[in-house]
Amino acid sequence: MIAQIVFLLILAPAVYLFSKNVAKIRRNILLGRDENRSDNAALRWKTLVKVALGQSKMVKRPIAAILHFCIYIGFIIVNIEVLEIIIDGIIGSHRIFSVFLTGFYGLLIGCFEVLALLVLVACIGFLCRRNILKLKRFSGVEMTVWPKSDANYILIAEILLMTAFLTMNAADYQLQLLHFGHYIQAGSFPVSGTLAPLLPYNASTLVLIERGCWWFHICGILAFLNYLPYSKHFHIILAFPNTYYSNLNPKGKFNNMASVTNEVRAMLDPAFVPETSTPPGSFGARDVTDLTWKNLMEAYTCTECGRCTSVCPANITGKLLSPRKIMMDTRDRVTEVGNNIDKQGIDFKDDKSLLDTYITREEIWACTSCNACVEACPVNINPLEIIVELRQYIVMEESQAPASLNNMFGNVENNGAPWKYSNADRLNWAEE
């Protein structure tokens, strides 16, 4: 009875705190401009199933894909076990599912155990790739102390959770063999069964180990849940809505700005009257609140895997631009703006902005708009959109484009070609 009360006293605040932090992230995402991404639901579900559930874009890097797949499947399946733990914790039962599922329960436990072992191995593999093999993809200017530690904390937490889970099962299995108390025979325990002989052959010690691991496991899971909103690991949640709201257009297609269309039409035809008068506002993005909610959702979805940066032609050739940094800067800035709102009120403005304080102009002018980063992202994040919106602010609000680009603009405007050629010579090639 006391255990049940303690359990509820831990569970309730954990769930409350997590919901509160998720609501805060949702609020931050909605600080972005409106954009309609709810059309074509059928194709959107298909994209979600293929890219997020089916992990279709992970396979480009097979080793990472296999290791990630183990953890991903493990995460989904082991959640069934977590459900049982929560029910047991609340009503004070032991392995409640074994009562209903009987024979099938053994199979289920078998699956959990194999998956837990795979998760354990995959996490060790990932730790090695980051800390021993030191893959280039996991370094870079934006990969400072926190992002690197964050990644290691996640992997270590998962290793600890799986170890506790398997140790708990091993003790439980041993107690089942001893026919001790309520520890009823509940399956074959293929992985922990092999660990069982390593444990002491004493019922009270075994109960202590089993209960200790049970509490450690569930408290660890709740702590990990509350770590998510502060971590890149939040992608396990946002990957799904983020792929649902993917850009469904060809990657080469950039949005046309409707507010500009009205002004240009009025310039070309003085008799033109716009159908809907859109408020002029400002062009492009200087800060995160000028970006769309989808850009901001993508920033929170990014798990800093660095596939984008590793294929970016500018980054490969030593330029400052790193698409991963664009996403991380956007996330860090919108989080900062959100914290300011919480502390100082909705109208508070600090003297910072995404452009210049976080992302330098040198970075965004190095982009070739080649879409390699967009193609590489396993969860359909688009750093290019943010880059172009920042460029639009610099060009249309500040008229601060690099001089050579201003020359190009002048040529297009005056001669209808980006170079200084007379339009009258446009057909000269045909007369050779």
Next chain:
Amino acid sequence: MLQPDTIKKSEMENSKSEILHVPTMAQMVADGKQPEILFWVGCAGSFDERAQKITRDICKILQHVGISYAVLGTEESCTGDPAKRAGNEFLFQMQALTNIQTLNGYNIKKIVTGCPHCFNTIKNEYPGLGGNYDVIHHTQLIQQLIDDGKLKTEGGESFKGKKITYHDPCYLGRGNGVYEAPRKALETLDAELVEMKRCRSNGLCCGAGGAQMFKEPEKGTQDINIERIQEAIGTNAQVVAAACPFCMTMLRDGIKHFEKEQQIEVLDIAEITVRANGL
């Protein structure tokens, strides 16, 4: 800023074919005719001497298969692509709306472009501004002509046994998913098609897109076209096939950088097709 290529006159014409006749829309309309397809030449295709040769080759192909086509000539103007990618939406829409007015005025239905940037802009970004056309890139036209048996790859230069590698332009490949059409044109050659490690959706940019063509690159360890051409050289190909005038400039600069002009040619798919067909 990269200047358009200038090349010696003698390099330019190596075909033995019929005289090229390039009709303009204005002439067509004056004669009361409507062409089947409009050939959108693009600024590079109009002014860059190296790209002009590709433009003439596209015309040769059109003329050879007997498709009735026309160009806009002096009525054509930049699609606005470099302005848009550089963030100048005003200038882009000025160009787009003016061009759409011209195209709609001539009642254009079908367009073939010589440049993936023009292709992408007209195909994807003009419809929202009132310009709805059936747009294809010249490599797609060539693929269709091969499929229809109108281009047979005979009577011209043999590419048999030659190693050819194809560089995917970003706005054709990743931008619009056109990977097969250019390869199809190469597959009919009986040549050995070798792929670079970074090809198709993983293709590495030549470094010119996003208005980079018109500015100096930012400080780095090397230029993007050098990185790319090293990969192409690594395949031991004798021909690097391109499908974009900007890629053409960047790749040729890379070849010059390594002084490989004698060993490696950079050719557009249209040029290869014209050579193989002896046009």
